[in-house]
Amino acid sequence: MNRRPTLAVVAQAAGVSLKTASRVLNGEPNVAPATRERVQDAAASLGFRRNAVAADLARGGFSRLVGFITGDLANEFYSALASGIERELREHGLQLLTASSDEDAERESALTGELLERRVGALIVTPAGADHSALRGEIAAGLTVVVVDRPAAGMDVDTVVIDNRGGARAATLHLLEHGHRRIGFVGDEPHLWTYQERSAEFLAVMAEAGVPDARRWLRHGAHSAAAARDLAAELLAGPDAPTAVLAANNRATVGTLQALRDVPGGADVAVVGFDDFELADLLGITVVAYDAVEMGRRAAELAVARSAEPDRPVELVVLPTTVLARGSGERPPR
Amino acid sequence: MNRRPTLAVVAQAAGVSLKTASRVLNGEPNVAPATRERVQDAAASLGFRRNAVAADLARGGFSRLVGFITGDLANEFYSALASGIERELREHGLQLLTASSDEDAERESALTGELLERRVGALIVTPAGADHSALRGEIAAGLTVVVVDRPAAGMDVDTVVIDNRGGARAATLHLLEHGHRRIGFVGDEPHLWTYQERSAEFLAVMAEAGVPDARRWLRHGAHSAAAARDLAAELLAGPDAPTAVLAANNRATVGTLQALRDVPGGADVAVVGFDDFELADLLGITVVAYDAVEMGRRAAELAVARSAEPDRPVELVVLPTTVLARGSGERPPR
């Protein structure tokens, strides 16, 4: 086990009291320069390292850690979020503690518990389940919570989301404007808020455009690329197959592309994906893009702001989306 | 601020001593069932949550946190590592604290410091710099360190790497066997060990195959896709342009593909990439693949093992690689 000198040892070596040593190492004022130097020398030569655990405890039991509970860190969207959060927290001298829920509500609440035991100063969550009663209790107890990507139903907390409706509308219009009428929609799990928003807007736009019963091309369950692939394949094999597909998340886009590769005439089907991804550019895929890193950054910013000022009004940040035309969305109907 | 009941409050409510309450909440034996129940009820009704910070301190000042310092969490390779690590740690009741160094040695050492202040029980690192003197001191002080992806030069620590030589050899042979002689190599920063291993083996195999001066097609600096793209474009524009490219990491592969798209005749150039990536399958890119999640898992496993038994012999784990033929690497020379 790692035995390190404590502050007391440093203080003794420098011939000062514990408290004075503490002052020096925390950069507090009102220490004579000579004393300061003696303590610093002692600390350096002993290889002293302050114990943040003890310091946090003494200061009131709160750590300078912020927890982030997310669906799946291996998904490029979530890792972009995490990187935005981390960057912002760092500016404020805070550290990020990540945990992934695998989109499982039960695991989410277990993780919440663990992070709370660690006395995180705030929690940033992409809510998996619909039931946030556990969280609600914590908020009442004074915990700072920020939700990101999806709002937490019925909870009055700071939230950062993108303009899902606007993005879905733009994407659908984009395809309609290129002449498509039969447009498929490959979406995520129906209980996810993002699915609901995107699909509802898709249907609304189709109705406005006078396309009857667009619901027949609506599919859901594409939370993995493999599932999306099957859904897309089934959709494209139908008698009334769409000439264009709106893939409602990055997994769905990949799966749809896989399906299109295997279906005869698949190369002619227009595709617009929701969520940009690195190779979309190379593949020439038109997407609804937004800034996931910024999303994380804003969430962290809100967390910091609320910790500092618990009574500030709850904020809802909605980030804009843009359609990036790269070819796949501009193909005319076959 | 989040005011929560302390153990003392719970104990009082249950009419027992602090210590007995502690026993119950830690699941220790030798507590009368009736007492146990009283304490549990009190804890539940008060919304008690143990303070892991204080508990860790009382237990000796070590947290059940394991730190992971990595290059860039947004890179799919590192996030796969992180997810493997997290999964394994969880099995042992440990939590992961991630921090990214942006491949910057200075930042790496600052982060190391922060994690140590947090008294992480172990540190898993993908070493950025060449100078690990700071780490060396910590190890001497008893810290458990495991390095992953690249060995830390001159340090006797547990290490998990892939068989870079074997992978590079297989990839180069693969291209040679498909008739290529002029083979380009687009590699990472030259100070990285993985670059050195892969490039050295590439040159060795080329020499064995009787291809003179393969070094003329060797390029480095492809740590981002953009940089790789420029390198590959330059390589392919030369008078003695290669008919095949070995892209030595996932960034390099993406950049190379971008360059090939833009260069006339680029579609005929064979490509083998080092590191698999999600869309490689869709794009038909032949790659040298290995299991990054497993790599993380093994690293975490070693960290746990060494923490438990500090004197065990140092281990070097080398994971195998495979060539996955998907088309791009099987194209004959033009």
Added chain:
DNA sequence: TCTGCTCTTGACAGCGCTGTCAGCCGACGA
């Protein structure tokens, strides 16, 4: 009934640090 044991419980002293408060000293103004 007494001894010896196990089971259960609690008192107490920290873990390593910080906040509070009080004390000391030299300097400065009157």
Added chain:
DNA sequence: TCGTCGGCTGACAGCGCTGTCAAGAGCAGA
């Protein structure tokens, strides 16, 4: 010369929990 004030320092009491140790209760066997 004295009073006062500001800079500097240290004693001390915790933060919320756990480890140690010892004491009390209950019970079996002698």
